[in-house]
Amino acid sequence: MRQLLKKLAALIITLFIVSLLAFLAFQIIPEDPVTHLLGTEATPEAAAELRAQLGLDRPVLVRYFSWLAGVLRGDFGESYSYHMPVADMLSDKLPLTALLTGLSFLFTVLLSIPLGVLAGSVRSRFLDNLFAALDQMVMSVPPFFIGMLVCWLFGLVLRLFTPGAYVSYQDSWSGCIAYLIFPALSIALPRVAMTVKLLRGAIRHEMEQDYIRTSRSRGAGRAWLLFRHALPNALIPVITFMAVSLAEIMTASIVIEQVFTVPGVGRLLLASISNGDFPVVQAIVLILAAWIVLINFAADLLNGLADPRVRLG
Amino acid sequence: MKYRILAVFLAAAVLMCSLCGCGGATSETPAPSDEIAPSSPAAPVNEITVGIAQDLDDSLDPYQMTAAGTREVMFNVFEGLVKPDSDGNFVCAVASDYSISDDGLTYTFPLREGVVFHNGAACTADDVLYSFETCAATSVTSALVEALSAAQVTAEGNTVTVALDAPNPDFLSYVASVYIVPKDYAEQATQPVGTGPFKYVSRSVQENVILEKNGDYYGTPASLDRVTYRIFEDNNALFTALNGGALDLVTHLTIDQVNNLTNGYTVLEGTMNLVQAMYLNNAVKPFDDQRVRQALCYAVDVPAMMELTAAGHGVRVGSSMYPAFAKYFDASLADAYPHDVEKAKALLAEAGYAGGFSFTIIAPSNYTPHVDTATVLAEQLKEVGVTAEVQLVDWNTWVSDVYGNRNFEATVCGFDASSLTASAMLARWVSDNGKNMINYNDPDYDAAYAAAQDPSLSEAEQTEQYMRCLEILSETAANVYTQDLADFVAINPALEGFTFYPLYVIDMACLHFAG
DSSP, X not given: OHHHHHHHHHHHHHHHHHHHHHXXXXXXXXXXXXXXXXXXXXXXXXXXXXXXXXXXXXXXXXXXXXXXXXXXXXXXXXXXXXXXXXXXXXXXXXXXXXXXXHHHXXXXXXXXXXXXXXXXXXXXXXXXXXXXXXXXXXXXXXXXXXXXXXXXIIIIISOSSOTTOOXXXXXXXXXXXXXXXXXXXXXXXXXXXXXXXXXXXXHHHHHTSHHHHHHHHTTOOHHHIIIIIIHHHHHHHHHHHHHHHHHHHHHHHHHHHHHTTOOSHHHHHHHHHHHTOHHHHHHHHHHHHHXXXXXXXXXXXXXXXXXXXXXXX | OHHHHHHHHHHHHHHHHHHHHHHHHHHHSOOTHHHHSOSSTTSOOOEEEEEESSOOOSOOSTXXXXXXXXXXXXXXXXXXXXXXXXXXXXXXXXXXXOEEOTTSOEEEEEBOTTOBOTTSOBOOHHHHHHHHHHHHHHOSOHHHHHHHHTEEEEEETTEEEEEESSOOTTHHHHHHHSOOOOTTOOOTTTSOOOOSSEEEEEEETTTEEEEEEOTTOSSSOOSOSEEEEEEXXXXXXXXXXXXXXXXXXXXXXXXHHHHHOOSOOEEEEEEOSOEEEEEEOTTSTTTTSHHHHHHHHHHOOHHHXXXXXXXXXXXXXXXXXXXXXXXXXXXXXXXXSOOOHHHHHHHHHHTTOTTOOEEEEEEETTOHHHHHHHHHHHHHHGGGTOEEEEEEEOHHHIIIIIIIXXXXXXXXXXXXOSSSSHHHHHGGGSTTOTTOTTOOOOHHHHHHHHHHTOTTSOHHHHHHHHHHHHHHHHHTTOEEEEXXXXXXXXXXXXXEOOOOOSSSOOXXXXXXXXX
């Protein structure tokens, strides 16, 4: 319980620091929302008036704390560009990014565990080397490039989907999921490669342990040894790794959304940065930071569940 | 151990479900999908999907929108008392007729009967007065505000009269910019209401904008029932979607994209309606010397540059006017400075730069054609011993540094016209104009421009003065003029009626399916 409170305090402090840094970073970059809103033809008076109307003429810290006060009341403010409440915009976009993250995670789990077991149990030297080489290759290609390859192969050559013909989840859930399969695959592949590598190593390590040898000497079969003894132990580090990678999947989706033109949180974030629309940027940064902190926290808890040796006191 | 592993998997499953669950919950709410799906499978699909390269991340209020992309879409929703046609003339819209008094001071607009706003309200003289007042008070276009500040608008019955303090030959084009909106309607920024052939339905941030046919339109109604603008902020993604057949119409394509298009779409070629040039800061050395500017004009080979960057497409221009302004455009000015390295060297030597000099060309990084042009011109200038370094800046930096603070030596960019008037292209080069980015200062030019504003001139005489302005810009080599960029449109072969406008708009009302 005390541990939990500690974590919660850490979460709040992290969010505070992250949001302050994001706010300050905005003072350095040259994007000016007023120029963006008024264009090049506006009079200086109109610009000054808009600046005052948006409260941009106040000192940085005053603006930060008034924003913070709004957030504490649950008010994320209104987008400069769209004249819409930020909360409404995000409630449109978050389900989509969550869906993409969820699908990517599902693919990571479904693909990497069987493949990892396979890679960990093959006895042929050739196959083992092949697995290692493939692994290394997929791991080292950045996700956006995998995304482009997926677009080209599945979209333009095999015509399994039309790149760019994104279907809104508000129109059709199944259509949306069918489209998201490909970006999710692009996000999942490098994670799969990493997880396979980890699992393969862990299984090899377990299979050389004394308890396996003892069990084998008592006449246990290979499959029994693998699934009953080695796999459960080998999965412990993998589970922690996967949980942490859930945080990375969310950030990877920001990049992949650009490649597949999925109008999720990531694209909104980038566009808002270039428009100087900082009520939106602040809200997204806050959500991403909260997600990462929470996932790490959950990973700690899972680790404790799976391995009593690290269980929290 | 077995149970522990099971517990972990259960925990992971719960986490997954909660992730999907947050989506699942929203799916229970009544989705608007019912209206989007065709009501009966037998109904003919009379709608198109248009790909656009930028989001409408702007206010949709007719007086607040600034982005060219937003205006391009909303042209179909809003109308003024008059509106431009594809030849650049003004035709009646909300007004049924117009007349201008002989002294050019009084404009009379009888309102058309039966004009209805998209929200169902009838359009009255009160709405027109309200629109003029609101536009004058809040518009972000300073030239428009200035023109309206010298006008008194009154209504009598169903006739609106505009009295000017002084004659303004361009006033009709400003009238066309005052979009007529319903009085005291406060939601224009997010749910705009106008009188145009299409009504605004919805916008989904970074996804789409949907327009629907205005069934109550007073004129010839649009043929298409529905137009969906799909937003692609990434040019490659836009092209992939087009080539995959997901879109019916995409404008502003480059020659490379057209050459890579493989799906049998019809390709139309127009121009972008802008003047691309290497704009020179006439106030900084060595560009304050006319001979140096002329030398640069002789030194560059514009046809070769166009060949390299756009396979020869585009139209050469020699002054600050693009070809769609047929009345003022003089194609011969483009040949004023043929490629002549010797002459360039001689002029440089005369100006005291026999050994050449170096300078920086700034180009906005988001506009590939400008960057390409800058790169080729810099290469060509080496031949006369001039070293130009191309520096890319992001658009906001360009606007504040180059355009706002005039802190540059040379920049490649394009200028377009905010209204269909010669002054929209030429006013900015008058020496004391606030938008005179290049610090151009020529007494002859100022005099010719001022003469063109004289209300007693006939149209032909006024045109003559504007043509004189264009010649002066060419003679003094104000800038190294290059071209009006080619603009390619890819369109579903079944769609007919696409019309190029001399403005940055796409008129959806003239599109229809064949047969």
